[in-house]
Amino acid sequence: MRMSLRNRIALAAALLAPLVVALALVPFRTHMTSANLALILVVVVVAVATLGSRAGGVAAALSAAAWFDFFLTRPFQRFTISHGDDITTTFLLLAVGVAVSQLAAHARTLKLVTVTDAAHLARIHETASLVQAGGSPYAVVDQVGHQLTEILGLRGSRFEHGTLLGRHPRLEQDGSVTVGRAHWDLDKDGWPGEEIELRAQVGGRYLGRFMLEPEPGTVPPPLQTRLVAVSLADHVGAALDTTGPVLDR
Structure with a gap:
């Protein structure tokens, strides 16, 4: 490290x-x-x-x-x-x-923890307010995409709509990462060397996913930050469920 x-x-x-x-x-x-x-x-x-x-x-x-x-x-x-x-x-x-x-x-x-917690809370509140106001799903997806890139230290991210989800390393609801069916040790091995899937879901239904692109050689953020990322993705799921699907642009 x-x-x-x-x-x-x-x-x-x-x-x-x-x-x-x-x-x-x-x-x-x-x-x-x-x-x-x-x-x-x-x-x-x-x-x-x-x-x-x-x-x-x-x-x-x-x-x-x-x-x-x-x-x-x-x-x-x-x-x-x-x-x-x-x-x-x-x-x-x-x-x-x-x-x-x-x-x-x-x-x-x-x-540092206090400042970070406050910033995370502000992001979640901002996104929740946008969803509750019936904001465009485009706006919610774009906002969360930028937030994920920032808090996870990513090279970039993109959103893919739909339920046909391929086999990629996945950021799970508990903040852990799995590759296939195996647990991936982030603390020991860092990010997997490929795109990572973060699903947007609501009520157990998958409505799309963010494909996260970690910056090579960067240290994964702590569990608390990864859980914030999961919460933000779930807000996208709520927005898609409420306002309808995001169409291809």
Whole structure:
């Protein structure tokens, strides 16, 4: 799985930022207590954790503890510590840095989930309102097609009307993907390497399907997002059932 640009930047910052800050603190190491020097490095760890992943925060905490030992405790420029208090401070720096970085990363994740949930709810509400208003099935199909492309990170999608559905990998109602009759492990294997069928249905009747075209090499979205996609497709089924079939254009 490829690391995102954001996480690559965060990992580089995790390795380099504590080193740069520790070097900047060298002129002050004889005038400041070890605890104060360590607190400054904890701030660096938190900054890195808010930028990247949990792994980046842990890497920053390890880097901060190592450079604190090397530059800011006696004997200087050696990975040894001669004073017991400095040993304690180093371990506390590492422990606090890891703990705080995890909290920062978790807070960022919760914020992302909240924002994502709100956006998904808005899409579902927008589509449901269009269906309830008796909107053209063309408009509903087009709107959902654009939404599916956006939320699933697709190259594109198209809608095929009718009940004669061929054999393609299928995005099921529970958000899983099947190939033939076998379950496909999205987390391990990514998207199947071909178009994926998402059926538009109502009351157990199939009225058409979206053919989803994943972008090669992309990571499938989480289950929550896939379930939103299923719900959007079902709104298309409701629109077709209420207003009649979508004719070929």
